[in-house]
Amino acid sequence: MTTANQKRRWGRILRDGVVIGLAILFLVPVIWVVLSSFKPSAELYVLPPTLLPKEPTLANYQSALTVGNFATYTWNSFFVATMSTLIALLTNSMAAFALAKYRFVGREGLFLLTLATIMIPLQVIMVPIFLVLRNMGLTDSLWGIIIPPAATPTGVFLLRQYMLSIPDEILESARMDGASEWGIYWRIILPLSVPALATLAIFSFTWRWNDFIWPFIVISSEQKATLQLALARLVGQFGVDWSTLLAATVITLLPMLIVFLLLQRYFLSNLTAGSVKG
């Protein structure tokens, strides 16, 4: 009996080892970028390449941030992702509150419309949206990539489902005590919805940080480029400067990597929010 148990235990340890090994192998494209980014540029051209940098250096990062202007792009990306997420949290939660807690003419229609817009990806409307933004003077402006994607239908849907579970009695008794409707939303509904708001904040920040098509259509000047746009432009040049490019790639992926590793539970379990990209 003990030997059978022992056998099973060893089997499990073996399986764990194998799957971890395969996962590391799967991640080779990322690992290779990270390792290469610490190699001095001369070492990048040496054949055969060594796995680890022989003389690890931060020179590539230095040149990406200063010469390559990636400090500006990083700030632009942070600004865009943060502002767009804040706007999404405010407008989505307001809409979700009305859809969950009020009866009004047009509610069903509005809810269906919200669901339907999930079906309209940016890829389909990129030509007319460029013209709309141009008419509003929002092309080549960071606000042109902050405001339009903020009305995420996924966010409205997620928050509404969550707010439905907040009992109406709480709202009624607040009204008895003379609370205004805005006060109810701001002081009762929002604090109670923090878990759902946190989920939306994480996903929204990830989506906006990784956005490429928005800035690709909207932003033309170099100073206003986001990391994704700057990276794609750099790789499209003739005679790609890989040493700068690799460091810039790591700068671009690092915030997402940190967010993911700290909050991986949200990504690996929360399918309601994750199943639709917004």
Added chain:
Amino acid sequence: MGHRLGKLLTPYFFVAPNTLIFGIFVLLPMVYGLIYSFYRGNFISGLQQFVGLENYRKLLHDQAFLSSLLHTLVYVFLVVLLVVALSLALALALRATSLGTSLARIGFYLPVILSPVVVGVAWRWMFSSDLGVINALLSSLGQSPVPWLTDINWARAVVILASVWSMAGFYMVIFIGGLNTIPAELYQAAEVDGANPRQQFWQITLPLLAPTTLLVTILATINAFKAFEIILVLTNGGPGDATRLLVQNIYLTAFEGANPTYASAQSVVLFAILMLLTLVQMRVSRER
């Protein structure tokens, strides 16, 4: 009286900001796009002439459009096939919960959170013909280097593999969710009846997982039809137009070819395909 009116308007006040953004930046462009597709025009002077279905008729004989459509169909078919197979295999291997499988799940999911641009750069760095580590490995094994991104067929293969790599972890999680809904008693009963693991897979797992498999297939198909960024960075649609897909063709038609109305007609075709797939998906999820 004013108080009553205020109360009546409260919900509209709350939905207004979100609806306004929706309306201006999603619905309006959608309607505009549809209207443009029946016109001739450009970015400078706007719509010039109503031409009815001419743009759509032109599509039927447009070599660039038809070849991008064909490339997209082949790409979608192969990507979806590989994504479903890989994510199902990963889910089966990692369905048990232990420290090892949890860590492995994190590893296989990680590419999903990377931006498509980063995915493109990482794969281009590995498969670059002169500096890429793959060719370096090949030459150290005495093999001749392969022109991964400049040969038509190899470029297509690399583009497909990079896409599969970036998507598989996402669907793995959906498959694990599906596997967890299969009652453990079924497997115990099957074991008592002497069914081996292979029989258990074909007789229990696969049939009971069918709804999840269908959902994954449809979601992956929708996503594959929207592919653009990874390929833009990896091959820029090349060599020639070998890896140019629908979305890139729309972009090129509109912005490089300065023909927004003709590009709009192509967008409408893409939208019709996505709409059809979404309707199938809604049907399927309702039946679950």
